[in-house]
Amino acid sequence: MNSSPVFVIVPGASQTPSHYAHIIHLLQARGHGTLTALLPSGGATRLVSAAEDAEFVRSRMILPILDIEKYDVILIMHSYGGLPGSAAARGLGSADRATSGRKTAVLGQIFIASILPHGGNGEDVIALLGGKWPSFIDVHLSKCMQLVSTVL
Template sequence: MSSASLPVILLVPGAFGTPEGFDGLLPYLTEAGYATHPGSYPSCNPSDPAQVSSSEDIAFLRNKVLLPLLNDQGKDVVIIAHSYGGVVAGGAAKELAKETRTAQGQKASVIGLIYVAGNITLDGESLFTAVGGAYPPFIKVNTPSEGLAVIEPAMEILYNDCDRALEPELGKQMQPHALRAFETPATAPAWAESAFDGRRAYVRTLDDCCNPSSLQDIWLEKSKVEWQVVDFKTGHMPFVSQPKALAEQITKFIDGFIAK
């Protein structure tokens, strides 16, 4: 398949991060013939953290990023969603699966969802509830100001299997995040739709200090749908610690989506 006919990969970062955090992955995806597109949303380092929410993140990603790729550019899309990005991307992709879009006479669709240690929330559930109703100690609430939070120590929690020499660079990639994004309810997720059967993949990060694999297992089980699960013996950021291996796995997932 030529590069022009391959789907665009939409990169949706987790909380506290931006699409630039995927930069280490990009050369390998480019080498495999894939174009990528950043999938940012408003709750990361907002000017007013009281004015954002999970549902607004979802609407922004859908209306400002995802639908223009599908409707204006006519591009099929595969979404890679990391951590909280799973909440945002899950809602944004609702009713955009290939089967659904084809029935509507649309040519371009979301042909697959790939979660990397992705948060899974049900319709109307907040991430705060999904993680057990309490913030872990590494989430520093109302820091650096009211309504925001940061992760400290970032290296130990997010990058525990990454090269320590990268710490200054990695630290710059971390941004404060609005607490309301975590505490407000998410909208209905796309992954729950039968049209995404065979189009859901999950990279489970076994040495994750942020989203422990036991918590990932709970999310997968409560989703009540089938995911193609592949284990990576990494921390929370395999696109930093094992970008080549992750890119190879992503292309395998996409090959399966395309063949379906």
């Protein structure tokens, strides 16, 4: 296991890795490794679920650092990135990893302006917001449902 953790930055829904250049610079200037990537939902031409983004974060961003590079990870998640990022980290904490004989783990999760849904209660984000979208978000539900039905 290597000594200094790698910071994995999970971008928000409308951000690209380039949006995090300054924080990457600051971390690297202090000797920390960093990794970020464009989520599958970023710029997608089809509907991509948070579960697909979570699987990408887990299999392509976190596990290679933990299991191949042998570094611990600290997640930095911005906005929407908190949903797939925290889901991707499930079961990768120190205690869980130690029970399977692994020495590296996700040591922490940093949320920046992120949605923090209650874990495991089965509610969606809208339910957590009281059952309706915030007033500053203009939602065209019928158009969304049309799009979903054409994709499914």
